[in-house]
Amino acid sequence: MYIEQAYKGLHDWWRYVLGLLLIIIAVFLGQIPLTIAFFFKAWQNGDELTLLNEQNIMSLLEPNLNLFLMLLSFAAGLVGLFFVVKQVHEQSLVSVTTARPKMDWRRVWFAFLLWGIISTSFIVLDFYVTPENYVLNFNVVPFIILCVIAVVMIPLQTSFEEYLFRGYLMQGIGVVTKTKWIPLLTTSVVFGLLHIANPEIDQLGYVVMVYYIGTGLFLGIMTLMDDGMELALGFHAANNLFTALLVTADWTAFQTHSLFKDVSEPEVAGFMDVFMPVFVVFPIILFVFSKKYKWTNWQSKLIGPVQKPIQNDNQNV
Template sequence: MYITQVFNVLHDWWRYIVGVIIAIIGVVIFSMPHMIAIGVETAIGNVDLSQMQDTNYMMSLFDPNLNLVFVLLPFAGGLLALLLAVKYLHKQSITHLTTTRKKIDWKRFWFIFFIWGIVSSGIVLLDYYMAPEDYELNFQLVPFLMLCVIAILLVPLQTSFEEYLFRGYLMQGIGVLVKNKWVPLILTSLVFGLLHIANPEVDKLGSVIMVYYIGTGLFLGIMTLMDEGLELSLGFHAANNLFTALLVTADWTAFQTHSVLKDLSDPSEMGIEEIFVPVFVVFPILLFILSKKYNWTNWKDKLLGNIVEPPTEDYKILEEL
């Protein structure tokens, strides 16, 4: 039903291409403050032009909190542009894009938000307890409080943009085009993972980290299709990025923040199990727990089944559902 309900709105293939272009334009427009700031620093001689390709160097130009704003703002612009495209280009409501339920189920969002927030934070704290030499205390009260405000306001916009774009807009758009569920599930997971290839983590950890990114996209896509909505993927993604930004940072990660802890470990020494365990152990366990809580059934059809356009007279029924 999550994909099928799109037949009830304007769903021509070209509209999805235009919608993606509009979202990209939103990202570019909201990237301008960062570009302007770099231009000002360059004009006053504070930038070594020979190091412009060095991500760590570019991030060192500004305070971590300001850097975080610059990193997250484009996602906020992309989200705004995407939702405007959905509303005016497709005549689709945000609720309709989010879920098959009559209204967005925030209980689902907060359930997995706190579950994953506790689990992910617990993993970091356990690692800190077992290997304290790999960390240093990075806590500074005022910068941390500023970080909290920035992260709480902007991180959910960043994660929501990615979820609405990949698990929502593209999942639905590709689904109605190819008339099945497995193609949009695989494609959106692959593209989601590959778009992270520019992250600093990839340079340090190698291409094997793509297993984690693509696997995470697949996990979020499975949740969306099985639960017939984005609430769970929105909550998980927001918790994952928010708690990480607040709790731990490192010189080789995309989020370099005034977090509580700083990871000093050598990323090249990270074991392959640290990448594979979340994807092949932790995520399946979470799916099992969620399936029991929300009574998921008919996995094969929901993940691999065909999409059949309902008769015209059934559109109103779909809308009411």
């Protein structure tokens, strides 16, 4: 099973502490170009750094450059994570990804296309219901550049988050605590809390945390039930990619040269924005996946104990 894949490598608790520290360092190193660019642009404009708020900082750089440099830190984190898995844990990347003999790309693409179609449909529906909330933002050259950056870099960003939370930490916390529900809940809550610095929180309120934590729980359930991250990788990539290409707003984390711009006044998120995805849409998607991939033993896979495989008892792992 998925969490037990960690037993195929070196799984001492201190290795996960060391590994997490190295991954954090890699992310910070990846943020250096963005930090330098911010300071240089602020100096060039004669801005007082102490007077800049998050909104002003985000608008300092050209959107495509800002997006690329922002996503660069996630790419660096992914490289650092892969290094940690191979060198600190001596574990294969396949075993962090899935309990199957090899990664199932058909699962990745199915989840990607399914959520891409659903999320795009929601945006199109909202556009037709409230067209006054959108303005055409299309500009050929910037949009083409955005497409290149988004297609290359956003999957790296989402893959880093999935490999960190649903992969590395899910397995690490699981083998240390010998449980499945603790890593499921822990990674979901931490995943949500790391989005607390997003500008959406300031504009929409802390109720949005229900969406972020609920999404983490949804991806975690998906991973444990399917014995692999493939579905989560595809879903997460589609969610961020289609959002970046289709709609932007001045108060979101991704400010891009997208097709449309949402010019509506941000309000406290209601049922349609927060609760419907978490409590209606996500359960339906889990039901679809469960039927397609014949998921069984929900209780055992989600809250059962983590047991070291017998065949590994005498191995030096």
